[in-house]
Amino acid sequence: MENLFILDCQADSLDEAVQKGLAHFGCRRTDIDVRIVEAARTGLFGLFGRRPARYQISISNRLAAGRLVAERILVLAGFETGLEFELRDADQELVIDTDLNALLIGKRGVTLDGLEYLVNGILDRHFPDERRLTLDCGDFRQRQREQVRRVARELVEEARSKGRAMSEPLPADQRQVIHQWVRSCPDCSSRSEGQGPFKKVSVVRNRKRA
Amino acid sequence: MKELIEFIAKSLVENPEAITISEEEGEDGTILIKLAAAQEDMGRIIGKQGRTAKAMRTLLNAKATRENKRASLQIME
Numbered sequence: 001m002e003n004l005f006i007l008d009c010q011a012d013s014l015d016e017a018v019q020k021g022l023a024h025f026g027c028r029r030t031d032i033d034v035r036i037v038e039a040a041r042t043g044l045f046g047l048f049g050r051r052p053a054r055y056q057i058s059i060s061n062r063l064a065a066g067r068l069v070a071e072r073i074l075v076l077a078g079f080e081t082g083l084e085f086e087l088r089d090a091d092q093e094l095v096i097d098t099d100l101n102a103l104l105i106g107k108r109g110v111t112l113d114g115l116e117y118l119v120n121g122i123l124d125r126h127f128p129d130e131r132r133l134t135l136d137c138g139d140f141r142q143r144q145r146e147q148v149r150r151v152a153r154e155l156v157e158e159a160r161s162k163g164r165a166m167s168e169p170l171p172a173d174q175r176q177v178i179h180q181w182v183r184s185c186p187d188c189s190s191r192s193e194g195q196g197p198f199k200k201v202s203v204v205r206n207r208k209r210a
Numbered sequence: 211m212k213e214l215i216e217f218i219a220k221s222l223v224e225n226p227e228a229i230t231i232s233e234e235e236g237e238d239g240t241i242l243i244k245l246a247a248a249q250e251d252m253g254r255i256i257g258k259q260g261r262t263a264k265a266m267r268t269l270l271n272a273k274a275t276r277e278n279k280r281a282s283l284q285i286m287e
Binding site: 004069072073076077078079100103104106110111113114115117118121122125196197 | 254265
């Protein structure tokens with residue numbers, strides 16, 4: 001199968017090779033590495049057997065590579081209209097915008113989470129040393145964080161009145177947010193219960209010390 | 211439909227040439243996609259606790275919804 005992250009080409013100069021790479025990948029200069037595979041031949045008297053140098057252009061970082069993978073999957077999945085990407089390097093975050101954002105996010109974000117998982121799984125083979133990417137669509141992750149904080153407050157309130165409370169099954173990052181919130185409440189404590197993808201957060205009211 | 215799953219599956223595995231994929235339409239209009247891979251790649255296709263297979267099915271469902279169809283993915287042992 002063709003490698004999505006590599007382009008082999010011929011060019012008369014390094015600059016021309018860079019331009020070809022940027023046009024091919026539609027990325028920024030900082031996202032590609034360029035190396036000469038075979039030097040140019042000047043030929044006899046500069047006329048016969050002249051051949052330009054061969055270059056290999058490759059994607060240099062996980063975020064830019066992730067954009068290429070996500071773009072290919074989204075086009076194959078029918079999300080090509082209005083498809084745009086924003087790369088947030090500081091957060092290792094890829095923000096996607098399409099004409100069908102609600103469908104791309106899915107119920108409780110399952111479709112977006114699935115895409116994020118697959119894109120990272122594909123990238124692990126090529127960029128094993130870099131941090132995982134987060135995928136966002138519109139302001140979904142922001143709304144999701146607010147929702148998790150709301151759940152955390154509700155769990156603590158329920159634990160205070162009833163003695164204990166249990167969340168829905170939640171992914172690891174959301175459980176962590178809840179644990180952190182509970183830790184800031186001295187009268188309650190929390191732990192994760194259950195197996196694998198079905199882990200829930202249990203919050204209990206601490207017994208008063210005599 | 212199958213091009214989506216084919217691209218994802220071939221990108222995930224060590225032996226993309228061993229991926230076989232077929233697509234057929236059932237009597238009720240559901241599109242059934244059958245995917246097979248080399249034995250040593252099955253773990254990559256299915257993923258821990260089936261997460262990879264589940265993610266592929268989610269994307270397949272999104273595409274099917276977009277086209278007002280139903281689709282299912284069967285992974286062959």
